[in-house]
Amino acid sequence: MKKDTLIILCSLLLFLCSCSKNQVTIVYNGKSDYEIVLTDNASQEQHSSAETLKKYINKVGNVKLNIVDKSSQTTDKQNIYVGNIKEEDLPPHEIRIKTENDNIFIYGGSDEAVKNAVFEFLGNYLGCKWYAPGVEEIPLSKIISIDPIDFSYSPEITTRTVHSKLFYENHEFADQQKVTHEAFPKYVPEAKVHTFHRFVPEEKFYESNPEYYALRGEKRLPTQLCLTNEKVLQIVKDSVASLFKKTPTASVISVSQDDNQQHCQCNNCSKIDKTEGSPSGTMIRFVNQVAKSFPDKTISTLAYQYTRKPPKTRPESNVLITLCSIECDRSAPISEKCTDFASDLIGWGRLTNNIRIWDYTTQFTNFLAPFPNIYTLQPNIQLFRNNNAKWVFEQHSHNPSELFELRSYVTSKLLWNPDLDIDELLKEFTTGYYQEAGPFIKKYIDLIHTKIQEDNDFFLFLYGDPSEAFSSYLKPELLKEYAQLFDEAEKAVAHKPEVMERVKMARLGIDYAILEACRKNITTEYSLLVDNQESKKTINPMVASLLDNFINTARKNNITLVNEMGFTVNEYASNYMSALKIAQKPNKAKGKKVVTLTKPKKYANEDPLILTDAALGGSSFYANWLGYEGNDMEVIVDLGESQNISTVSLAFLQVTNHVVFLPSYVSYSASIDNRSFTPLGDIKNPAPLQKTSKVNDIKRFDLTFEPRKVRYLKVSAKNTETPYWHHAAGLPSWVFADEIIIN
Structure with a gap:
């Protein structure tokens, strides 16, 4: 028995030693034999990526590596090469990370890919995590060793945008999550979406030339343009030319319908739409004519509401179709509850490979209300990916909303890799960002999503209201259970004021839902007024406490808007206090x-x-x-x-x-x-x-x-x-x- 044990121990020791020999050790006890090497003609962006790598190796191992050009690298040093040192012919979005003879190669097919490769290396191999701007998890170690690597990856979604000010106002955080710094990269700033009224403004043309606009019934109205009017086409072309001249670095402009469904029904437009089988027929024919005049630019247009169904005419190769999912029920994946959209996506895919998805991930009428659609994000992104959408714009609230940091993080991760384990991703974030409170918030997320799945008839709408859910996933007994979970979450981090503030922000959704339940007086517990000891109606103490906490948390964290219509937290508070006075x-x-x-x-x-x-x-x-x-x-x-x-x-x-x-x-x-x-x-x-x-x-x-x-x-x-x-x-x-x- 002892002999067998000794043999096993020796075998294990030999195995561990062999693994150790194969490992690449970058830092050992505060020292390193490595330097970071750039190509001699490295761009400023590649220099920046090298600096990022240097910064985080220093944070992890407390060692500052030198950055040198290839022509001046030290002969007795091991090298971490940043950039395409081997001059391989790579697609622009592909990243590669390799180890060879104890050297490390981090590179890609473009400057952006090199940057992504650096963050992939730091995240996957050094264990760095970035949960929100200024909130990172860096493993501190005297030894940085990695196993041999031969990794390559080409993201199938090549332009990834999450409409969140966390990324737009913190470009380093956007880089860490590999998403764009802005909502409309490469677009002409004055012409991003809904541009007809900009090109042919009603104030300038309607009175003198009503024929430029949509015929609705027997009257021309400045809701949309008449797309078969040759003068309208010329005005739009002139406007596009002028804007490109004004912004020569821009390569994309939107020539797209205004945000309504009042399109032209004149004989000429209607005849084309009938032939094409969709009102998108006149749109694509019109946009194609614009696109032919600007062959070196991209003309973006919308497949949105009345133009969502594809026509028969193919878009020109430089026309970008932006397909929008605004009508969809968010309680389940698009492929299950919004099959018309999925069908239209497939239809457009038959006509063009140049598709941009405009998806929606929040409730625009109530930014802070619970909106249990998190588990639909992955199947929806996979649907877009599987149908060759290279550009995905996930329209979140931009401004802080329910579980804002979590949603921003999870969505960006899924855009980079749609096949991640969503449950593990949520655990990673809740544990890292909310720390000891994480398990309770994860339990809340799982519970509220389970409850909406139990109500198959509920339509989770972008323009809905929590009051619709008071007999569903926000019924009184559930509101109470959700609140108890957040009570436990707060207790768990009571000794950590900074983390406690994050938990309070996460709690805003349930507090908001309870406030709205009380406004509607759904039960004696959830009501604006209660009976006091003298059996007289008085303000519900729970309401007073919730409203006070809600306002203070919002103000402390610079949360200013309740909805996309500009209704502010201050106005909400004023309106609610007015409601309390009226109720009394x-x-x-x-x-x-x-x-x-x-x-x-x-x-x-x-x-x-x-x-x-x-x-x-x-x-x-x-x-x-x-x-x-x-x-x-x-x-x-x-x-x-x-x-x-x-x-x-x-x-x-x-x-x-x-x-x-x-x-x-x-x-x-x-x-x-x-x-x-x-x-x-x-x-x-x-x-x-x-x-x-x-x-x-x-x-x-x-x-x-x-x-x-x-x-x-x-x-x-x-x-x-x-x-x-x-x-x-x-x-x-x-x-x-x-x-x-x-x-």
């Missing part, structure tokens, strides 16, 4: 019957009782608002009996980019018998709709009058028609109202 007011209309004389549509289950249910609408039209499309709002509130009243107030919502406008005026009138109504007064909109109007707003239309006996109160809100200059010109607008207060 006596209200003779609370719970009373409401009859609508005009027809509401779609939202709030079309139930007029939403106006008196004591649940207050938020900044999104999904959040407890009664909507009227293309008609005026007219309702009657029955107070049940005649009562003395002297004030009435009703809130209205504005979201101009979604064609939701404040009413032009509101009229209140009163009756005893529900037959004869006496006017009480009119309130004109104090801020009539203009191009510069606030995009997202909530205003109460308040009226005070001499006390009088009233049983029935009628409210008439006049719809504001969509103006000709609005992107939805020709379409009906909405009026949204909520919570009438009568005293």
Whole structure:
């Protein structure tokens, strides 16, 4: 037995010794026999990559290596070559890392590839991790040894963009994650997307030349351009030429539809679209003519909404198709719940290899709300990769949003390698960034994603609202469980203030969801008001604490926006505190019957009782608002009996980019018998709709009058028609109202 044990130990020792001989030791006990060698004609970018390598080897092993050119390298030193020292013929995006005779070669087919190769070496072989700007994990060791390497990799997605200010404002972090520094690299700055109105501005041409614009019904409207008008084509070509001349370093310009679906339906345009089988027919024919005039440039256009379905005509080789997935349900992979988009992607792939994907990864109406789509990121990116999309733009919120750092990190990693283990990737980040709190946050992520998967009918929409999920993955008992997980996470890092702040930022999503649940009064626990010891209604202490923490965490971390419409955290806080004041007011209309004389549509289950249910609408039209499309709002509130009243107030919502406008005026009138109504007064909109109007707003239309006996109160809100200059010109607008207060 002892003899067998000795043989095993000797064999193990020989094995370990042989491994040690094969290893390349860069640093040993604070010393190194290596220097970093560049080609004699190395670019500034390659010098920068060498400096990066030097910096991190010093951080890991506490040794500063020299950087030299090949012609001046030291003969008795081992070498780490940065750059294509062997002058191999490589594709521009391919990276290679090799060891030969104890030398290390880190190179690629371009300067960008060399930079990527350096970070790949530092990450995969030296164990460096970069979780967020300024948050890195560097293994400190007196010995840096690596096993033999023969690694090559060509990323299939060659232009990788994550729309996050973490990358745009921190270029080193973008380099570490191998994504672009900006949203539209190589584009003309003034012409990145939705450019028709820039090339042929309505202010300049509409009055004199309405024929340049889209025919909608019997009227020309400046919503889109008439793409069969030869003069329009020439104006666009001239504009493109002028912009390229202004920005000679740019190689890409967008010639693309404006952000609406009101395309031209004139006979010429309609005939082409019918022949092509899609409104993208006129678009591609038009853009192709522009592209032929600029053969050395790339003309980008959109396959978006009405142009998403591919035509029969092939785009020119220098036309970049930007295919957008805005309509898709984000609760599951695109291939499962957005098959029309997947089909269109395949269709465009038959016409061109020049495809850019514009994908979406956050809820634009509620940046900070829980949005359980993380496990769809990988299959979606794989779908794009598998269909030959070389350029992927993942439109995150740009500004801080739910799990902002985690999403930015995970998305960038998947763009570089779509086949990573997503679960391990999430563990890596949560453990590294949130440290001891990581397991609790990972458990939260897994739980909320499990719960949405259990609700197969839920449509997770980019323009949705947490209120839609209060019977699904945000139901009260789950909100409580999520909050408990974050309580545990905070306890775990209570001794680490910096990490605690990261956990509080991660918690903002659940705190926001609970605040919105309380605004809607979904349970006695999740409500704005509770009974105190004297059985009087008072502000829910949980709400006061959550709102205070929410505001303080947001302000401390420079989180300023709640949604893409520019609704700020400060405005949210002000609006919420106003809601608390309103909730405390006596209200003779609370719970009373409401009859609508005009027809509401779609939202709030079309139930007029939403106006008196004591649940207050938020900044999104999904959040407890009664909507009227293309008609005026007219309702009657029955107070049940005649009562003395002297004030009435009703809130209205504005979201101009979604064609939701404040009413032009509101009229209140009163009756005893529900037959004869006496006017009480009119309130004109104090801020009539203009191009510069606030995009997202909530205003109460308040009226005070001499006390009088009233049983029935009628409210008439006049719809504001969509103006000709609005992107939805020709379409009906909405009026949204909520919570009438009568005293």
